[in-house]
Amino acid sequence: MMIESPPGWRFFTAVTIAAFISLWWSSVPFPYAEGGVLGLFVWVPLVVYWLIRLSVAMVTGWRTLSMRRLLRWLPTPLIVLGVWGVIHLDGSFSARFALSQSSMEQYARSIIDGGGRTDPGCRWTGLYHVCGHYAGEEEGAPPTAQLNVTDWPLGASRCFTWTPNGQPRPEDHEYGLRHLTGPWWGCRDWDGW
Structure with missing residues (x-):
């Protein structure tokens, strides 16, 4: 050499x-x-x-x-x-989100249609592995599907919220809330930093 x-x-x-x-x-x-x-x-x-x-x-x-x-x-x-x-x-996020948006929207719709009565579980939606849950149970909060991103080996500290009737409550996402497009919002939970 x-x-x-x-x-x-x-x-x-x-x-x-x-x-x-x-x-x-x-x-x-x-x-x-x-x-x-x-x-x-x-x-x-x-x-x-x-x-x-x-x-x-x-x-x-x-x-x-x-x-x-x-x-x-x-x-x-x-x-x-x-x-x-x-x-x-922000190109890597824009590309991954664009390729996954329609799949995540179908999953989010199923969560809101279920109204929190069933556990939607975790699944791959496009290029994101997410665990979804219904987040519209509080008084005055619009029906919201929250999809927590589980990128192994990292903890699930990043998420998406799909809120077709309004916007998510900022107090539910004290570590960060970002409007993406239409009813889509990006959120960040505490990750130790």
Whole structure:
């Protein structure tokens, strides 16, 4: 292994896995706090390692560096910038929610139609594994289906509420409530951070 060459397939595999985890953890109404831990303990060391390798390559092999060899260093920063851009623009959430919305709406409708008389259980609705429950039992609250996202290995601290007749009560979601579209709201429960 020449130090002048970019990190190999093991490094690229680690970057790719970290990218997929980061995109998945940011594809909920409120990104998971664990994404910050991933950034600190995974992304920072990967980027520092890449920068050290690039610096050594520039110092030791600057005479032999060609444009072709320099282009081999580009995949990692392109992945890092791409992941940052998608997360910053809320793209991973928008895509996952758009692909799951109709399936989640059918499930939410069945919960409201049941009026809380039956336990709807947990199931995959589109790209989200959710556990639903009827949340319109309080006085003055509109009928609401709450779908708690269960992204293993994380706790169910992110959720969706579907409220076709109004909006959910903000006091029921003291850690965060975000209007998504139409009767859909994103919510966040306490997650220890």
